[in-house]
Amino acid sequence: MLNIIILAAGQGKRMQSDLPKVLHPIAGRAMLGHVLDAAQALSPDRIVVVVGHGADQVQAAFADGQLAFALQQPQQGTGHAVMQALPHLLEAQDAGDTTLVLYGDVPLVQADTLRALLQARGAGLALLTETLDDPGGYGRIVRDAQGRVRRIVEHKDASAAERAICEVNTGILAAPTAALRQWLGQIDNRNAQGEYYLTDIVGLAVRDGVPVAHAQPAAHWETLGVNSRVQQAQLERIWQAEQARRLLDQGVTLADPARFDLRGALRCGRDVFIDVGCVFEGDVQLDDGVRIGPHCVVRAARIGAGAVLDAYTHVDGALVGAAARIGPYARLRPGADIGPEAHVGNFVELKKTRLGRGSKANHLAYLGDAQIGDRVNVGAGTITCNYDGVNKFQTVIEDDAFIGSDSQLVAPVRVGQGATLGAGTTLTRDAPAGQLTLSRPRQQTVAGWTRPVRKG
Ligand code: UD1
Ligand code: CA
Numbered sequence: 001m002l003n004i005i006i007l008a009a010g011q012g013k014r015m016q017s018d019l020p021k022v023l024h025p026i027a028g029r030a031m032l033g034h035v036l037d038a039a040q041a042l043s044p045d046r047i048v049v050v051v052g053h054g055a056d057q058v059q060a061a062f063a064d065g066q067l068a069f070a071l072q073q074p075q076q077g078t079g080h081a082v083m084q085a086l087p088h089l090l091e092a093q094d095a096g097d098t099t100l101v102l103y104g105d106v107p108l109v110q111a112d113t114l115r116a117l118l119q120a121r122g123a124g125l126a127l128l129t130e131t132l133d134d135p136g137g138y139g140r141i142v143r144d145a146q147g148r149v150r151r152i153v154e155h156k157d158a159s160a161a162e163r164a165i166c167e168v169n170t171g172i173l174a175a176p177t178a179a180l181r182q183w184l185g186q187i188d189n190r191n192a193q194g195e196y197y198l199t200d201i202v203g204l205a206v207r208d209g210v211p212v213a214h215a216q217p218a219a220h221w222e223t224l225g226v227n228s229r230v231q232q233a234q235l236e237r238i239w240q241a242e243q244a245r246r247l248l249d250q251g252v253t254l255a256d257p258a259r260f261d262l263r264g265a266l267r268c269g270r271d272v273f274i275d276v277g278c279v280f281e282g283d284v285q286l287d288d289g290v291r292i293g294p295h296c297v298v299r300a301a302r303i304g305a306g307a308v309l310d311a312y313t314h315v316d317g318a319l320v321g322a323a324a325r326i327g328p329y330a331r332l333r334p335g336a337d338i339g340p341e342a343h344v345g346n347f348v349e350l351k352k353t354r355l356g357r358g359s360k361a362n363h364l365a366y367l368g369d370a371q372i373g374d375r376v377n378v379g380a381g382t383i384t385c386n387y388d389g390v391n392k393f394q395t396v397i398e399d400d401a402f403i404g405s406d407s408q409l410v411a412p413v414r415v416g417q418g419a420t421l422g423a424g425t426t427l428t429r430d431a432p433a434g435q436l437t438l439s440r441p442r443q444q445t446v447a448g449w450t451r452p453v454r455k456g
Helices: 031-040 055-061 078-088 111-121 177-184 198-207 229-249
Strands: 002-008 046-051 068-071 098-103 125-131 140-143 149-153 167-176 212-215 260-268 278-286 297-303 314-316 343-355 360-372 383-385 395-397 408-410 413-415
Touching: 002 031, 002 078, 031 046, 031 098, 031 111, 046 055, 046 078, 055 068, 068 078, 078 177, 078 198, 098 111, 098 177, 111 125, 111 167, 111 212, 125 198, 149 198, 167 177, 167 198, 177 198, 198 212, 229 260, 408 413
Parallel strands: 002 046, 002 098, 046 068, 125 212, 260 278, 278 297, 297 314, 343 360, 360 383, 360 395, 383 408, 395 413
Antiparallel strands: 098 167, 125 167, 140 149, 140 167
16 A cells, blocks of 8 residues: 655745745646645555645645645644654555655655655665755765665754765655554654654664665756745746756747746647747647747647747637637637637637637737637627626627628627628627628718817
């Protein structure tokens, strides 16, 4: 049985925030969420999150995750934290019973590194360690003359000689569950911090003749923790660079990998180009040959093959068909569905609207709750008046219609196939197919009129 305990009770004072530390985001997802992703990739039998500061908020944020929560109040050290999780652990009473300890504020640890640690454990204890040029602050791995791990000494308790050790404890470890229970029952808080140290189980394992193995993270950044906004910002950049690298490896062109932000999952076809300053959120799919211009925000969207989003386009919850052209400065809101080869130009907003194949809305328009057919031309300044202040109504524009500039379509209303609306039409009744409809007072010229002149 594999148990994973995630320690997330700490306050994170240095964040200077009312939000519990582990709920602060990296790449738009709470740090604890990243840790849970890595944990879940191991298909554990049980995940226990140890909460303390802001426990209610943390629990509420992850209420649907089939997690067990253990409350640690007050916080008396990492060993004390793990003790609170013990009642929740599952055991089959065999050598496979393993408990892995992770940290809610060490968000970037990768499942492959954890697998390597579990592999290294064998039947004993395994520590994730690193060798650092500057080990200050970390617990040090103390080895004997034969190079066998003897114990971990915390920085504050270490002698000068021990502080010279560069091999450090990342905090992440995997232990046999039954032995972990026993060892935790034997640790005390007689140390420099007056805390129950999880790290003290290492000396007890050695005493009991349990082998202590170690593994190292594939990348150094996997074990970096977040205690401050500065560290959060640093990890954000590290993670964005890593995500950018993965996309480059898959064949995506990023105009500048350092000016790319992904807060979700991005799937790309072949030969996708992404210009600088774009932000992707939620699940986004870019099909083959898509080009994203600079400074676009694309959220929960699928962009069809060969489509182009020009600069400063904002897409949220929308579909864009193949070879369509959107922007610059276009806004596609939830339910926008742009057909293949359609064009949506600057300052055009669409919401819950289908724009058919090859149709064009090139300038300054609001199209909401509308079904627009193929090859329709929507003139500049066109507005669907879809809302009477209480209810929303549909506008239907059939194939090959031509909507003159500055028209208002007061829904519910229908424009028939091939119909033309004269510029400036306020359409309150259906426009018949194939005919010109307009609602404009006749233009007149007042003969002999002169401009008033200033008196006195
Ligand atoms: C710990 C390790 C140290 C290691 C370092 C790596 C111990 C005793 N020391 O030290 O060997 O080099 O991590 O960063 O384990 N937490 C709780 N409840 C508590 C105390 C801590 O949930 O009562 C959580 C914290 O929120 C944090 C994590 O455990 O996420 C680590 O706690 P922290 O106090 O930062 O440990 P360190 O002193 O850094
Ligand atoms: Ca501490």
